[in-house]
Amino acid sequence: xxxxxxxxxxxxxxxxxxxxxxxxxxxxxxxxxxxxxxxxxxxxxxxxxxxxxxxxxxxxxxxxxxxxxxxxxxxxxxxxxxxxxxxxxxxxxxxxxxxxxxxxxxxxxxxxxxxxxxxxxxxxxxxxxxxxxxxxxxxxxxxxxxxxxxxxxxxx
Numbered sequence: 018x019x020x021x022x023x024x025x026x027x028x029x030x031x032x033x034x035x036x037x038x039x040x041x042x043x044x045x046x047x048x049x050x051x052x053x054x055x056x057x058x059x060x061x062x063x064x065x066x067x068x069x070x071x072x073x074x075x076x077x078x079x080x081x082x083x084x085x086x087x088x089x090x091x092x093x094x095x096x097x098x099x100x101x102x103x104x105x106x107x108x109x110x111x112x113x114x115x116x117x118x119x120x121x122x123x124x125x126x127x128x129x130x131x132x133x134x135x136x137x138x139x140x141x142x143x144x145x146x147x148x149x150x151x152x153x154x155x156x157x158x159x160x161x162x163x164x165x166x167x168x169x170x171x172x173x
Contacts, residue, residue, distance in 0.1 A: 040068035046141035048114035062116035091128035107136035123154030142166040
């Protein structure tokens with residue numbers, strides 16, 4: 018028997034439903050912009066921003082964005098990494114919803130929260146397709162979120 022994979026991006030109806038669900042989170046949080054985390058967060062965050070009528074901001078691995086950026090280093094379970102955002106994309110009046118595919122240990126999400134705070138903006142929340150609860154990423158983000166919600170469509 019052949020195993021079946023979840024092909025969410027290849028299923029138009031499922032992808033639309035997911036985009037709508039995440040856009041609903043954006044509306045509930047009062048977000049003014051959506052940040053998508055490299056790389057699958059771009060795939061999910063872009064349609065969310067369009068559906069919610071918000072701007073989209075990519076957060077990328079260091080060295081990928083041209084121009085002036087803010088950079089944040091963070092620890093991974095196997096080393097360290099850095100992410101960047103264009104400094105001019107985030108303003109002090111912004112409420113940012115962070116969108117990604119999976120919340121695992123929370124390192125990348127935590128670093129993006131730090132970037133947003135350093136830019137002077139507020140984090141409206143974090144929204145993910147799937148949370149791997151056994152890796153305790155939610156616990157890692159609680160203090161950094163300062164009461165903002167973390168919503169997962171699926172939790173395993």
